[in-house]
Amino acid sequence: MTPVKTDAAPSLFDPITIGGLVLPNRVLMAPLTRGRGTMEHVPTELMGEYYAQRAGAGLILSEATGISKEGLGWPFAPGLWTEDQVEGWKPVVERVHAAGGRIFAQLWHMGRLVHPDMGGGAPVSSVAVAADGQAHTYSGKQDYATPRALPASEIPRVIGDYVTAARNAMRAGFDGVQIHAANGYLIDQFLxxxxxxxxxxxxxxxxxxxxxxxxxxxxxxxxxxxxxxAVRLSPNGVVQSTNDSDPVTTFTTAAKALDALGIAFLEMREPREASTFAKTDVAPVSPHIRKAFSPPLFLNSDYGLADGQGQLDKGLADGIAYGRPYIANPDLVERFKAGAALNEPNPRTFYSQGPEGYTDYPAMEAAPA
Incomplete structure (x- = not known):
């Protein structure tokens, strides 16, 4: 059943202005790595079909997209540092726009989570300490390597890679970019x-x-x-061996800095006690960030329709970014509006190649009765 909003609070289905765009609703498609690019990290035609199917989102945040060979360590993930990659993204973005959608490119440097076998050389990080766990590579999972501590003298080069990728994203037709500063990747390793x-x-x-x-x-x-x-943060709890002893201070400091820069919006992955995919025992930091950051704030992590709307009702968010529900429900907004049941995603095909578990989930009108 569609939740009833309070008079003072917007609905998830109300429009919102973010920076230079007016979104038709406040349901964002969260970034979702799916591994359907080529080994050269070039987007494919199949990706255009996938994203166009989900163009009913207020805004699509693309899967994490590498800014450089050094920074991309996920097999078959796309990039934005070569001309072939830019040309590969153009028809994907065109299909989203033709379907009435809007899409930002998420810019990604994985830092110490890139394995040297991916061809980018020694990984870099804030310090020369390896993460726990294993990296995905084309030859299977391998233990993370010890990174090289990035000297201050090289930081302008890395910043330049972000700028080049952002410029390439706009050349490819994207409506904007989101900087991935969450989930234990390079910027989070510094943060x-x-x-x-x-x-x-x-x-x-x-x-x-x-x-x-x-x-x-x-x-x-x-x-x-x-x-x-835009920027993505993950303000509470350990993720990929990255954590903080005082997340309220760290992330309100970050929020104030981003507020001063006047960015379009902030999207945050913030696991909750109610989360099923990732849990945390750290109290939510978003209420503190809400006070420090004035542009629109979108929350993400295992929300449904009712509890997502609840965050808007309480004034804690301006919208919600949905991840896994968008894997199996290309028409998520329409299903929410109709109070319809959701398709269940198949984890076995999250990162596989081909259309199975990618573009073959049925829309509501095509779903079995």
Whole structure:
């Protein structure tokens, strides 16, 4: 059943302005790595069909997309650093626009989670400490390698890679870009105090640890416009060996810095006690961020329709980003509006090649009775 909104709160189905765009609803498609590109990280025709099927979202956030060979360590994930990749994205974006949708490219540098076997050389991070666990490679899972601590002198080069990828995204026709600063990847490896124990301008205080995020965001916004720039954060709990001893201080510092830059919106993966995919015992940080960040705020992590609307009713969010529900439900907004049942996703095909479990989930009108 569709939840009844309060008079003071917007509905998930109400429009919202984010930066330079007016979205028809507040349901975002969260970034979802699906591994349907080529080994050269070029988008494929099948990806165009997949994203066009989901164009009813207020905004699609693309799967994480590598900014450089150094920074991309996921097999068959797309990139945005070569001309072939830009040309591969163009028809994908065109199909989304033809279907009435809007799409941002998510810019990704995985830092120490890139294995050298992926061809990008030694991985880089805030410090020379390997993550726990194993990396996905074309030859199977392998233990994470010890990264090279990124010297301050090389940081402008990495920032330049973000800027180039952002420029390429706009050349490919994207409506904007989202900087991936969450989930234990490179910027998060600088942002949080585990693993970042540097003693230079990029370590120590929260303001120093936020520096890389602030510099990347300022540079990208300078290239494509702050109104076409967004950021993703993951403010609570350990993820991929990355954690923080004082997430409220760290992430409110980050939120204030992003607010000052005037970005379009902030989207946050924040696991909750109610989460099924990822749980945390850390209290939500988003209420603190809400006070520090004035542009639209979107929350993400295992929300359904009712509890997602509940965050809007309580004034804690301006919209909700849905991930796994969009894998199996290309028409998620329509299903929500109709109070219809959702298809269940098949984890076996999350990262497989081909259309199975990718473009073959039925829309509501085509689903069996």
């Amino acid at each position: 949080r105090d585990t693993p970042n124990d540097r003693d230079d301008d990029y370590g120590g205080s929260a303001d120093n640890r936020v520096r890389l995020l602030r510099e990347v965001t300022a540079a990208v916004a300078g290239e494509v416009g702050a109104d076409r720039t």
